[in-house]
Amino acid sequence: MLKNEVLKILLSNKSHVSGQNISKYLGVSRTAIWKAVSTLKKDGYNIESVNNKGYLLLNKNETLSRVEIEQCINAYNYSNPPKIIYLNEVDSTNNYAKKVSDSLNADFLVVSDMQTLGKGRLGRSWDSPSGSSIFMSLCIKPDIAIEKASIITLVMAVSLCEAIEEIYSIEPLIKWPNDIVFNSKKISGILTEMSSDMDGIKYIISGVGINVNNKDFPDNIKETASSLFLETGILMDRARLIASTVYHFYNNFNIFLKTEDMTDLKEKYEKHLANIGKEVKILDPKNKYTATALGIDESGALLVNTDGKIKRIISGEVSV
Numbered sequence: 530m531l532k533n534e535v536l537k538i539l540l541s542n543k544s545h546v547s548g549q550n551i552s553k554y555l556g557v558s559r560t561a562i563w564k565a566v567s568t569l570k571k572d573g574y575n576i577e578s579v580n581n582k583g584y585l586l587l588n589k590n591e592t593l594s595r596v597e598i599e600q601c602i603n604a605y606n607y608s609n610p611p612k613i614i615y616l617n618e619v620d621s622t623n624n625y626a627k628k629v630s631d632s633l634n635a636d637f638l639v640v641s642d643m644q645t646l647g648k649g650r651l652g653r654s655w656d657s658p659s660g661s662s663i664f665m666s667l668c669i670k671p672d673i674a675i676e677k678a679s680i681i682t683l684v685m686a687v688s689l690c691e692a693i694e695e696i697y698s699i700e701p702l703i704k705w706p707n708d709i710v711f712n713s714k715k716i717s718g719i720l721t722e723m724s725s726d727m728d729g730i731k732y733i734i735s736g737v738g739i740n741v742n743n744k745d746f747p748d749n750i751k752e753t754a755s756s757l758f759l760e761t762g763i764l765m766d767r768a769r770l771i772a773s774t775v776y777h778f779y780n781n782f783n784i785f786l787k788t789e790d791m792t793d794l795k796e797k798y799e800k801h802l803a804n805i806g807k808e809v810k811i812l813d814p815k816n817k818y819t820a821t822a823l824g825i826d827e828s829g830a831l832l833v834n835t836d837g838k839i840k841r842i843i844s845g846e847v848s849v
């Protein structure tokens with residue numbers, strides 16, 4: 530589509546580009562360029578048009594598109610990036626990924642600007658406004674044992690921390706198993722879903738929500754949630770953070786594949802683990818108790834010390 534070609538040019542130029550140069554480069558008329566720019570403006574792109582200078586893309590933090598995500602992913606230069614599916618609106622990117630997973634053989638990433646029915650862990654909902662956050666689901670089809678699938682959540686958690694570190698130069702922490710927190714507030718969550726049959730895993734969908742440029746939150750989560758913008762003052766191009774997360778995920782996923790567990794990622798994960806050495810409340814519905822978190826084992830279970838006994842916590846929730 531012409532508008533995507535024009536967008537690519539505007540994205541890669543930090544100063545004005547003349548309509549004449551764009552039309553020459555793309556081999557189309559200046560009127561066609563003008564029309565493409567008008568469509569991009571309608572799509573929400575803030576494009577400045579200056580006589581005798583041309584077009585310049587301004588504050589692109591509020592926009593997101595397949596072209597922007599692909600361009601940022603390509604900058605990492607790795608082979609076989611996932612196919613990108615971009616949507617302006619969807620019920621849930623995890624649900625969408627499930628629906629299309631049969632028709633796509635290779636890995637793919639569904640990204641949406643907003644969700645109408647964003648899902649959180651443990652049956653909760655996930656606040657999903659437009660224009661400020663990341664909602665994405667990475668669908669992979671690895672040939673690993675079914676019981677290993679839940680470890681992907683921990684692999685994604687480490688990757689998210691590394692991406693945030695790379696882009697914002699801050700050190701976020703992981704609240705076991707997979708909440709990403711900064712200054713004790715939740716900035717990102719992961720919901721991993723899987724499907725299997727007699728032959729093994731059909732797909733693993735790792736759904737990630739990141740509060741990026743959000744300026745406020747609904748009353749019910751105001752006390753516990755925050756965004757990277759509120760914590761750092763930095764407004765970020767969401768496509769950059771998406772690309773960095775995907776890049777770090779594949780690096781860590783390849784490490785995971787060597788042993789099909791957390792053996793070689795344990796150190797990295799524990800470096801980010803907020804709970805380590807701290808007293809945690811184990812919120813087991815049958816038996817609530819406190820214990821000291823020691824770290825994780827190769828399967829990703831949280832190891833805790835309760836009255837001198839070491840216990841493995843494999844699911845549910847702990848509170849700091």
Ligand code: BTN
Nearest residue numbers: 621647648649650718719736738
């Ligand atoms: C949590 O409860 O911490 C997990 C939140 C996961 C939210 C993400 S947003 C993208 C993907 N689609 C969903 O419906 N949920 C996940």
